[in-house]
Amino acid sequence: MKKIIASLTLIFVTVLTFAVPSLALVKKSDSFYVADYANVLSDSTERDIINSNAALEQKTGGQIVVVTVEYLDGLKSSEYAVRLMNDWGVGDAKKNNGMLLLLATQENKAWLTQGAGIREVFPDSKINSLLNKYFWKDFDKGDYDKAVNALFKQLIGWYESYYKVDIIDGNGGGWAFSLFDSLSSMLITAAIVVFLIFFLSARAAGRRRYYRNVGPDYLWPRQRFFMPFFFFGNPFFGYNRHRHDDFNDRGG
Numbered sequence: 513m514k515k516i517i518a519s520l521t522l523i524f525v526t527v528l529t530f531a532v533p534s535l536a537l538v539k540k541s542d543s544f545y546v547a548d549y550a551n552v553l554s555d556s557t558e559r560d561i562i563n564s565n566a567a568l569e570q571k572t573g574g575q576i577v578v579v580t581v582e583y584l585d586g587l588k589s590s591e592y593a594v595r596l597m598n599d600w601g602v603g604d605a606k607k608n609n610g611m612l613l614l615l616a617t618q619e620n621k622a623w624l625t626q627g628a629g630i631r632e633v634f635p636d637s638k639i640n641s642l643l644n645k646y647f648w649k650d651f652d653k654g655d656y657d658k659a660v661n662a663l664f665k666q667l668i669g670w671y672e673s674y675y676k677v678d679i680i681d682g683n684g685g686g687w688a689f690s691l692f693d694s695l696s697s698m699l700i701t702a703a704i705v706v707f708l709i710f711f712l713s714a715r716a717a718g719r720r721r722y723y724r725n726v727g728p729d730y731l732w733p734r735q736r737f738f739m740p741f742f743f744f745g746n747p748f749f750g751y752n753r754h755r756h757d758d759f760n761d762r763g764g
Contacts, residue, residue: 536585537592540600550580550617560661564668564680571677573604575631576667578660582618589623594607595737603627608739611667615656622651624663634673642666 541547545565546558568574577600584592593614596602603610608629615622624639624691646666650659665680719753 519737536587537595537599538579538581544600545575545577547577547579550582550615550656552580552615552617553578553660554657557657557661561664564664565631567679568668568671571679572609572675573607573677574609574611574671575602575604576613576664576671577602578613578615578664580617580656582616584616584619584621589614589619589621590625592616593625597625597627603629613660613663613667615651615660617656620652622647630674634670638670684741 538547543562546553546561548558561576565575565577568576577597577753579596581594582593587595593612596614597610597612600612602612608627610627611624613622613624620642624643626634626639642663646662647659650656650662668679671677757759
C-alpha cells in the first residue's frame with residue numbers, strides 16, 4: 513500500500529511539474545501578431561507589427577510574433593519562447609517559417625526563436641548578429657519600443673530578401689499604410705500643382721502687358737487668349753525676355 517501511495521505521489525508531482533509551466537504561459541492576444549503584456553510598446557509599433565505581418569503572411573506564409581512579459585515564471589527565455597511558438601502555431605504549418613521575439617522586461621532577458629523550416633537559412637549565428645547590432649543596446653537602456661522596432665524591420669527585410677518580395681514600403685510602414693500614403697501623396701502633389709498653376713497664371717496675367725509677340729500677327733494675334741506657357745515661355749516663338757530678367761534680378 514505504501515508503495516502504491518508513493519508511486520501515485522511521484523506521478524502527481526511529475527504531472528504538476530510539467531503542468532505548472534504550461535499554465536504560466538501567456539495566452540494569444542486578439543491580434544495574435546503582438547502581445548504586449550509588459551505594456552512597453554507604443555500603439556504605432558503594435559500597428560506596424562500587425563500590418564506588416566498581414567502582408568508577410570499573405571506573401572510568404574511567415575509570421576513574426578512579438579511577445580512582452582515582465583517575468584518568465586521560472587522558465588528560461590529560450591524555453592518560454594519555443595513553447596509559445598509551438599503552442600500558438602507561429603508560421604506556416606507546412607513551411608514552419610515563423611519567428612517569435614520574446615521580451616521579459618523585469619528579468620532583462622529576451623529571445624528570438626525561428627521555425628525549423630528556416631533554421632538552416634536563418635541560423636542562430638544570424639540571430640545573434642542581428643540582436644547584437646540592432647536590439648541589445650536599446651533593450652539594455654530600457655527603450656524596448658525602439659529595440660523592437662529596429663530588430664523587427666531587419667527581420668522583415670530578411671523575409672523580403674529570402675522570398676524576393678516587397679513587404680514594407682519606402683517609409684518603413686506596413687503594407688496597409690502604403691495605399692493610404694500613396695493616395696495622400698498624390699492628393700498633396702496635385703494640390704501643390706494646382707496652386708502653382710493658378711499662382712503663376714495670375715502673375716503672368718498681371719504682367720502680360722509687358723509681353724511682346726514675335727512673329728506675324730496673323731499667326732499669333734496681339735489680342736489673344738492667355739495660354740499657360742509660363743513654364744517655358746512661348747513654345748512657338750521663343751522665350752519671353754522679361755521673365756528671364758526677373759529671374760536674374762532675384763539672384764538666380
